[in-house]
Amino acid sequence: MQEILFIEHSATLRHAMKQSLINHSYVVDIHEDFETGLKKLTEHLDQYEAIILGWPEENNTSTDEMLAILCEAPYDEIPLVVLSHEVDSAKIGWVSSRLNTAFIMWDSFEDTVKTLPQLLTHQFVEEPFCDIETDLPITILLVDDSPTARVKFRKILDSCGYLTTTASSSTEAFDLATQQKFDIAIIDYFMPDENGDLLCKKLRNNTQTANIRSAVLTSTYSDRVIQSALSAGAIECMFKNEPVALFKARVAAMSRGIRITNRIEQERTRLEGILTSVGDGVYGVNTAGIITFVNPATRNILGYRADEELIGSHPDALFHKYESVNTYASTIDLRHLGLAIKEGKELQGVETIFTRTDGTPIQVELTIFPLRIDGKHEGAVVAFRDVSIRKLLEEELKWQANHDPLTKLLNRKYLEDQLDHEVQRLKRSDEISALVYIDLDRFKYINDTIGHAAGDQLLIEISQQLLGRLRKSDLLGHLGGDEFGIVLRNVDHDNLFSVADNFRELFSSYDFVREGRSYKIHASIGVAIIDCETVSYGEVLANADIACHIAKGQGRNSTHIYDPDHHEKSVMDLELGWSTRIQTALEKDSFHLYFQPIMPLADLDLDDLPEEGNLLEYLVKNQSNHCSTYEVLLRLHNGHGEPISPNAFMPTAERFNMMPDIDQWVLSAAMKRMAALEPELENVTFTINLSGQSLDPDILVPLFSEGIKKYKLDPARFLFEITETTAINDTFAANKLISELKKLGCRFALDDFGSGYCSFSHLKRLPVDYIKIDGMFVKDILNDTMDMAIVRSITNIAHTLGKETVAEFVESADAIRLLKDCGVDYIQGFYIAKPAPVIFKNNLQETKKKLG
Template sequence: MPRVLLVELSATIRHIEKNLLIKAGYEVEADLDFNSALRRFVPGSYDGGTFEAVVLGWPGDAVHGADELYTLLEKNTYTSLPLVTLAHESDADLIRRVERRDNSAFLLWEDYQKSTELIAKLLIDANQRKRTEATANSIVQPIRVLFVDDSRTVRVKYQRLLMANGYEAETAATVGEGYEKALDSRFDIAIIDYFMPDATGDVLCQRLRDNATTTGITTAIITGTYLDKAIKQSLEAGAVECMFKNESDDLFLTRIDAMSRHIRAHKSIEKERERLGGILRSVGEGVYGVNSEGYISFVNPACRRILGYAPDERLIGKSALELFHYTDEEGNPIDETKCFLQHTYADGTPLNARETLFWHKSGDSIPVECTVYPLTIKGKREGSVVAFRDISERKLLEEELRWQASHDALTKLYNRRYFEEQLTQEAGRLKRSKETSALLYIDLDRFKYINDTAGHVAGDRLLVEIAQQLKQRLRSTDLLARLGGDEFAVILRNVCKESIHQVADDYREMLDSHMFIYNGKQYKVNGSIGIALIDKDSESASEILANADIACHIAKGEGRNRTHLFIPESDSKKAMDLDLGWSSRLHNALVQDHLVLHYQPIIPVEFISPELMLETEGPIYQRLLSIVPQEQQISELLLRLDDPMWGIVFPGAFLPTAERFNMMDKIDYWVVNAAVKKLALLQQTGYTGMFTINLSGQTITNKQLIEEIETLVVNSSVDSGKVIFEITETSAVSNLVSANELITRLSALGCRFALDDFGSGFSSFSHLKNLPVDFIKIDGLFVRGVATDPSDRAIVHSINDIAHSLGKKTIAEYVEDAAILRFLYESGIDYVQGHFLSPPMDISHFVPQAVQHIPGNKKQLIGKK
């Protein structure tokens, strides 16, 4: 990983550029001023020689140390060091200075995203010059690369790219052909496509590693698709790199060059033992030499450091077996005659990237990856060189990634992906058995109420408690998973049909008896359970899951806190009737005005005092009323259904049905109409705040509805500059042309736009320039974790920086406590929204002039979208 020094005075620009470099695969050290950077390059400094490139943010005015640093980098000692200089304006003197220096480039800050490509190009140019200089001094054989891919177009492209950059390259179209070519000719590197017609790429990696003739070939996998399984198998088979076809050519060449340097370093060790001492001191991996009996002849400092031996501790002449690898992974002593490393020392056979266990002097085991090179000097074998590296962190990461791939982060239960895999296996097993199993689909009945009224922190805690309760009833053969939201599922293996309903009812009674306590308040919890049998007649896992889901819906429809066993002959129609029932209720709600709007304040962070950020309990909105100017306040309109039978119903219960029955356009029109009328009336009383109104994905593509919304805005007396429409990132990216047309037409009237749930999409940043919105609402999934999760903090930082660089304001929702608020304040977020500030409520609670006769202003139970 190339190490880059970044010098930039502006904290914001420094943060943006550093993130860009890190994402491009560089290790970055950042300096806040030029004097500290200058000290890195003074004679005797350790840092000056460890950077492979420098990025300078040139100041607009004269700054002490800047000119001195650039003058130093112009001297012969550092002229080979790649240097990219960024400035806000073109400066003729600076540009001439850059042009005079080799390995240099100039870039305006507005094009800063090109800096990573420039660094990669300069690194390649510098490495090519080094290769040319080395060739002039001594004859060096070029690195030979075998490129294996079933696509002729891909083969031709990479072969030309490699040959144009000084490599000898041959290609093969299949795993079999690649293996034959590797046996027939010498190659240093093999780059192998993972998905091949005759076998996957890891198979070829394994074959090359296992064959003594080809074990010295450094292998790498290249693929167009990221798959954890593929990467894991490739690494286990001996691949040292996993590359992707959508990476830039410069980054591809940088990776190849890094592998080439590694190969040449080890060739140098084989050819010139007399230079070994100097080389070993600079190698970061542990390296030691042994004779054919396995006695140590030399060790490098990294070997001592990794295994816990002092620099002056005598190791020469001692047995590597007795010091480093005397037991197997279970801790059993290894007999000398059965030790694979001891055999390698004796036979002089090479070994490539073999994982094993070494022992620290303290007695702790260390997983390592070791490579053994026979050491031959003037045709005579002088023992072996062993290079190894500590892979403890990699092992922990692999284990963590495997755990994350199959578990839910909140409850620590299995996740939906793993559950569906197990359900598929169970259905397949029962095809060949007379046994019967069952699937329980559990949906909490009171979760949305608790989550919406007490906040997401309370909701999360409830889910964790329920998960622990459910685990207590499991047999060792059963499997429990969280499917998402407040839905859980249990696979009951090999059960009696007659008792299954009672087993499910035991789970339901356990939930019914659980009392959830939060902030001194007690909440009753219960759940509805759907049961689907699994036997030899079950068609598929998806059918089983769908049947259990239908049974759960029927249980809810029968009054909740029920269990229901799916019966194919009658329940399919019942499921349809449930949806149709919702459809009818929604039609009635639109006709009889049973829809209600609640309002949740969105607060500018700049007006929140440090004292309020130290509060342990919210909401704090009442204390903000006198501080935040009304014209700076934004209120998000949130839809509720005031059902005559059930009371207030939150949108998660009825909007999915509205989407399935194509009713969202009617609901959106009702919301916009009610919002515009209310805002117009409030403005007549002197109200200067803003409203944000959510539009669905169906509305974005409905041109007739857009025209109707235009007419509403034009014909009303509302100040359209106070209207902000929200569209989700997913719906905007899915309908990019329609979204742009919607934004253009309503923006022409003075309305503004916010992009909701930003960061949830797969192409967030790439489409941001193409969506002319005014606000970016960061996906609450990331905001909720910023107080504890470094990854969430980094994502929020990046979104905020990019949004600001494009001139957009940022809004963070789901602010549930003071710790989250403090982080957002320090990060420079513009607006915040969440239960710690205020829950959704009737507008009269925070706008005194919102009199009760204004339409859509019914006082109702507060809640959250």
């Protein structure tokens, strides 16, 4: 760490500066008087990286010695920051005469920590004479009535490679400046014949010398002198007693500005020459518009062989014909150009059309410059370039900006723009239009099974099929992914459903053939009406999207027209909001796992059950039972960190086909959580729910297989649950998934048993290990003898088939006693424990600590 010597009389200022330095990792050695500070400096010079000095309000021997020694070797090389409450010429003069020194007002003392790094790393570097070989030497006019000053500063300037000329008075200097070319004038402020500021003003106001950059040189720091010099045209003030290195740096800075200006001017001249000699055509006309001269590029572009074929004729008669302007939709009228030439107006970037000698039209961009000779308007100079290729490129870029590169259809942005125009048009019309929103069903299946190339080809073929069904007034666009949009202009409301449904039937009758296999393609279609009451194109898109999602919810391969009289939009708005939150939770890993115990009834003492509930906590507290099976549940948290019931967002996830992603997230998170469990929980089993959208073993099985290998987990500790309805709706897929996962050592449970249809007949064909009795039969089992009979029957049949049963929604001790009497094997519900983000252990204190 860098140590700073800090001397300041005021305790308040010392404290403020000390805190600022410490906060920026400096070590500070503080002294309140100059005598002790001087002693420490002379005895331990190598100890300090820099000095911060509060300028003394009163001078005494120690302050004078300190200021003197800081200007002597070796102390003159140490970086120094001087702080003062006010500025005056004496302080500025002293600071200016010392290298590596900064002056800061106490009001801005916090700037010290910004200045120190610059002082600590600063090195003066001589400015090279020329940066590149093409630089011309910088010429300097040095003006001073003192021979000693002239000799001193000329030697300094000559040593840096500047070409220096001296003058002893303002009059001599001005005469030299009007006779020779100088880049810089360094002028002493106080001179016998006239002060330097007057010479600065003369140089600035004279056209021959106006480009000379002036600097005033003085031995006295004075606000008046500096202000007067700058007002007169000086761009720099230099001090005779300042370090030589600082003087060199000031001159070098002025030189850099001159060199940069010179290079810019040289480059401008060079580019002008290039543009004149190559591509652009240039011709001149008189006030009557008759051509007076042409350059070679004009002949080449227009196809003429000699200047004489052009000179003496009017452009309108040769290559700028009025017919060509109309025929090729030029952006400028010929009469407007002729008027500009006649009136001496300048026109830039005008686009029009010229005609070559072979009759070929070419698009050109021209600029008209008024031609004035001795202040008299004599015509104009016209510069033009062939922009035909550029125009073709612009058209191509415009096409690309408005079209989808894969399907070659209009893209979403352009379709939205046209939709906006249609909305605005219909505000002044009685016509009705519509937006047809098409979403391919199971497009992801094509991509995943036969590849993205096949998916792309399908989109291309679908685009061509749709184009064949459009009227000339209709617009078809690819909205992205597997979604298309059609703007139907001026449609009959009564026939709208039929028109839209025809597009769906188009898909139904179309077979996509790939690698010898045929695939049936279906689509869900949503329609939104556009009329004079439509507010915006965004509303139209939202309504069509809502209608499309409703069509999907109706079983896919259907058409739905948005009806504003129903509550579809409010429902869908809610669902769209949930879908965004779900997607965000998946992307940001912000779902939460909760765990609810599943307790065996066999070893439960029915005479020792709490009446208030919280059975698991009661048993753990008495160390009489330890639960080893937990159902893994998913929760979102609200803004207050409170869990949100899955009933709020799961329907949306199912409607938007987000369940596979959610199931994969839960499985991955559960495996990671199991791997992190404490040793005493090594026998805990997790039961994980799988939705009907996640029955594809090609995705789930590899994910689970890789996870148990990665975390070195026993697959027997995982039990997967699928609902009865899911299993019955797709028995083949359910059996395949169950078979694949059971091969790895997992077990399966059939969830919500009894809520479906023909339940008993399916039990024999589903290789599950457990039957979870639907909670609707358990909740009222104490009051409904039919529910009790159903639970007993399910249990008996399950046991006959070698399966065990789990009763859900257990809410009381009496219900537990009755369920055990029915033969139920396991129980689950709020009476045992509510879902929690932690797992109960035998040691209640550890459990509570976790929960806290």
